[in-house]
Amino acid sequence: MRWVIAVAVLSSTAVLSAHHSFGVAFDATKTVMLTGVITKIAWTNPHTHVWVDVKDASGQVVNWTLEGYPPNVLERTGWKKDVTIKVGDTLTFFGWRARDGSPFAHLREATLTDGKKLYFGPPAGTGEGPATVK
Amino acid sequence: MRTACFVIACVLVGSIASAQTAKIQPTPRTADGKPDLSGVYQASPRRGGWDAEAPGDEPGVPAPRSAVNINTTVSDPIPYTPEARKRAQDILNQRSIDDPTTRCIFAASPRITGVGLFPVQFVQTPTQVIILYEYMWAHRVIPIGAKHPDDLSPSFMGDSVGHWEGNTFVVDVVGFKPGGWLTGGLVTSDALRLTERYTRVDRDQLTYEVTIEDPKVLTKPFTQRTTLMLREGARLREYSCAENNMDPAVYEKMLKDPASSTSFIRGK
Numbered sequence: 001m002r003w004v005i006a007v008a009v010l011s012s013t014a015v016l017s018a019h020h021s022f023g024v025a026f027d028a029t030k031t032v033m034l035t036g037v038i039t040k041i042a043w044t045n046p047h048t049h050v051w052v053d054v055k056d057a058s059g060q061v062v063n064w065t066l067e068g069y070p071p072n073v074l075e076r077t078g079w080k081k082d083v084t085i086k087v088g089d090t091l092t093f094f095g096w097r098a099r100d101g102s103p104f105a106h107l108r109e110a111t112l113t114d115g116k117k118l119y120f121g122p123p124a125g126t127g128e129g130p131a132t133v134k
Numbered sequence: 135m136r137t138a139c140f141v142i143a144c145v146l147v148g149s150i151a152s153a154q155t156a157k158i159q160p161t162p163r164t165a166d167g168k169p170d171l172s173g174v175y176q177a178s179p180r181r182g183g184w185d186a187e188a189p190g191d192e193p194g195v196p197a198p199r200s201a202v203n204i205n206t207t208v209s210d211p212i213p214y215t216p217e218a219r220k221r222a223q224d225i226l227n228q229r230s231i232d233d234p235t236t237r238c239i240f241a242a243s244p245r246i247t248g249v250g251l252f253p254v255q256f257v258q259t260p261t262q263v264i265i266l267y268e269y270m271w272a273h274r275v276i277p278i279g280a281k282h283p284d285d286l287s288p289s290f291m292g293d294s295v296g297h298w299e300g301n302t303f304v305v306d307v308v309g310f311k312p313g314g315w316l317t318g319g320l321v322t323s324d325a326l327r328l329t330e331r332y333t334r335v336d337r338d339q340l341t342y343e344v345t346i347e348d349p350k351v352l353t354k355p356f357t358q359r360t361t362l363m364l365r366e367g368a369r370l371r372e373y374s375c376a377e378n379n380m381d382p383a384v385y386e387k388m389l390k391d392p393a394s395s396t397s398f399i400r401g402k
Binding site for chain 2: 021045109133
């Protein structure tokens with residue numbers, strides 16, 4: 001019976017968008033994992049954004065824009081404004097790149113300076129719906 | 135993928151199992167003997183504290199506890215009319231780029247109820263039930279035993295009137311603006327009618343069942359069910375969607391750029 005319930009719940013996990021579809025701007029096949037220094041933080045709705053300077057292989061600095069959950073969700077999942085991350089901190093981020101190839105990404109997992117990992121945004125694909133109408 | 139699904143299934147089974155073994159406390163009641171719906175809830179299968187996500191060891195691998203992103207809504211198959219089905223497929227092909235919530239437009243229930251990222255607060259008095267949604271910072275005032283007003287103006291979340299059927303609070307919702315997005319690409323019309331049934335089955339668990347009728351886009355009514363769990367100590371916090379809404383501009387730019395305008399479309 002427990003398995004039947006679990007399957008019923010799983011079959012309904014067409015995750016609803018809270019604000020917008022993941023897949024319009026971001027490509028779930030293009031992961032990115034980089035480390036850089038935080039230059040700006042916007043603790044705002046409907047999305048929190050973090051800007052990070054990342055040095056590429058040639059030594060050139062690229063400023064990445066990272067998008068994630070709204071502040072309310074972050075604050076319920078372990079983040080604290082102006083405490084957890086600050087301008088000047090080093091941040092390692094894992095996420096998915098923008099489709100247009102610009103330094104814009106959906107930030108999923110953030111690794112802080114002390115090595116602690118926290119989620120900053122939902123999984124890939126959130127809000128875009130299944131491929132076909134059920 | 136199979137492993138990931140298995141992990142999620144185990145988590146769900148575990149939470150259901152723990153729910154079955156946790157001490158179930160009785161439904162609170164008001165002075166007049168009605169079930170008291172008052173409280174802060176989250177759409178979730180799990181009792182207890184807030185379902186906070188914790189990352190796993192490997193980047194990109196689903197967390198062992200990933201309840202925040204689980205949509206608990208269970209739906210009957212949606213009986214689209216042929217035209218509505220085609221429109222739904224077009225929407226899914228375009229990955230829901232035109233979703234009104236991107237522009238901070240309210241989504242009607244059941245969608246607004248089932249977004250587990252945000253809490254929902256019920257405030258019950260003898261004459262009305264007020265539902266406060268953190269998501270979109272929206273609310274509904276539901277008079278008990280009243281009729282819909284004669285001068286009803288169409289709205290995004292409709293006009294709600296409620297009554298008690300035993301232990302269940304039943305809400306009739308009509309008066310919607312056309313063009314609302316519910317689920318799976320379903321775009322509703324001005325003929326939309328919701329019959330919602332809220333039942334606080336015990337102290338922690340509030341079940342939500344909604345029958346959706348819309349003869350302009352559906353061949354027959356269908357039903358969805360969601361479980362809301364009490365989150366003691368959680369409070370609603372302001373969600374001002376228009377504060378820094380960068381996405382519509384990004385989408386507009388994409389649509390104007392021939393190279394990127396189709397890059398997000400499935401099958402292109």
